[in-house]
Amino acid sequence: MTQDFLDNQQYTELSILSYEAIYGHNYISPGGEKATDQFIDTLKLVPEMRVLDIGCGLGGPAYRLASKYGVHVHGIDLSANMIRIAKTRLKEEGLQHLVTLEQGNCLEIQTEMTFNVVHSRDVFLHIKDKARLFEVIAKTLVPGGRLYFSDYCLGQAKSSPEFKTYMRERDYSLHTVEDYTKLMEEEGFKNVSGEDRTDIFIQTLKHELNNLEKSSLLKQEKNYLYKIWQGKIKRTEHGEQCWGWFSGEKSK
Template sequence: MTTQSSNYYENFQDFLDDVQYSKQGVKKYEWIFGEGYLSTGGLETTREIMPLLELKKGQRVLDVGCGLGGHDFFMAQNYGVYIDAIDLSKNMMSVALQHFSKKPEIADNIKFRICDVTTTPFPDNYYDVIYSRDALLHIKEKPQLFQKFFRWLKPGGRVVFTDYCRGEMNSFSDEFEKYVKQRDYTLYKVSEYQTLIKNTGFVDIKAEDINDKFVDSLHRELKKLYSGRKEFMEAFNQEDYNDLEQGWLAKVKRAKDGYQTWGLFRAYKPIH
C-alpha cells in the first residue's frame, strides 16, 4: 500500500479512494470484517452497540461515514428507522449501493449519498440520532463538526459513535506517529473527546475506553484470516494476505502498548 500523504492529492476524496479505501482495499477489508462492514468487529460489535441508540420505529438517523452500509441495513431491518447514510469514499459507496440493490424491503428506509459532512448542510433539529463508526478519525476540524451535530439533532436527540483514539499518555512512539501521518488521521484521546462533547453543550455524556473489546475483535479477525487462508487466497493474493496480517498485528501491538485505543461515546442534546 502506498504511504503517500494526503497533501499529494488534489482532494481528500481522491486520497481515500486511492490509498486506504482503494477498490482492492475495500474488498479485502470487507472479507475480514464481514459483508457490508468496514469497522472493528463488524456485525458482532454492531449488535452490541445498537441498543445505545435507543431507536424507535420512524426515527431519523444520520450515519456519518456509512462505509459499506451494513450498519444501515441492520438499523432499517431491525428498527424501521429512516437513515441518511453518507460517506466521502466513492469506492465504498459503490459497494454499499450494490448490497442495497438486493434489499428491496428497506428501499424506502435509506438514502445513500456521497458527500463531505464538514461542508454539506443538513436541517437543524431534525435527527433523532447521529451515528458514526470509526470514521471521525478522518476529520481534522472536530469542534466545528460537533457544533453541527448539536444543531442537526432534535432536542433530546443523541450522538453515538466509536472512533480510534490515542492512549492517555503524553508521548508516543515514532512508529505510531508515522502510522497516523500516513493515514492522515486526526486522533483524539478519549478524555479529549469527552471534553469536546461537553464543551459543545451535550449532556449525560458517557466516554468509554473499550480497548479490551478492540483487541478481542482484532484477535477474532486474525483467527478468521488464518483459518480462512485458503478461501482468502482464492479471491486475493499473498500481498493482500500479508497486508492484512501485518496491519492487524500492528494494531494489536499499538493497542497493547497503550498508544492506540478504541473509544465508545454517547451523549444527548438537552431537551430545553
C-alpha cells in the same frame, strides 16, 4: 481529508474489498456485525426514528439499524467508491424503503434535514476539525437528539514512532477518550459519556486475524494486512492505542 485522498489511497475499490474480507460482509469497521449489534443495542431506538449514519461506508451498520429497529437511516460518505458499492448492496438487502445513501462530506451536509439520532462508526479519526464536526452534528439533531459514535483513540502510553508513522500515512487525527468527551462538552453536548472499550477491540482484532487467514486474498495482500493488524494488537496491548464508545445529547 479529501475525497481524492480517500478514493485513491485508503479506500480504493480493491482495498475496500480486502478490508471487507477481514471485517465481514458490508462492514469496514472493527467487529463487523457482532460489534454493530452490541453498539446499536445501546441506542434506545424506536421504529420510524430518523437516524443519520456519518461515514456509512458499505452500509452494514445502516442496514442493521433499519432491519432490526425499523428506523429510517440516511447514510453519508465522502468516498465515491464506498457509496457506489453501497448502492448495489442496498438493493441486495432490499431496504430502499428505509435507507438512503448520499456521497458527500458530512461537514457540508444540508442542515435543513434533522435527525433523532446521529450514529457513526470509526469515521471521526479521518476528520481533523472536531469542533466543526460536533457543531454540524448538533445542527442536524432535533432538540434532545442523541449522538453515538465509536472511534480509534490515543491510549495513555506515549505513541511510538511506528504509531506516529501509521497515523501520519493515513492522515488520522486521534484523541484520548478523556479529550474527546471534553470536546463534546465544549460544543454543548449534555450527558456526555466516553467509555474505553479496548477490551472488545483486542478480542476483535485477534478474531479478524483469523478471518484474514481464512480469506481468499492473495498471499502478498494477506502479508501486508497481517502486519497492519499485528501492529494494532501490539499498540493496543501496550496502551498506545485504544477504542472509545461515546454518546451525548443535544440540549432540549
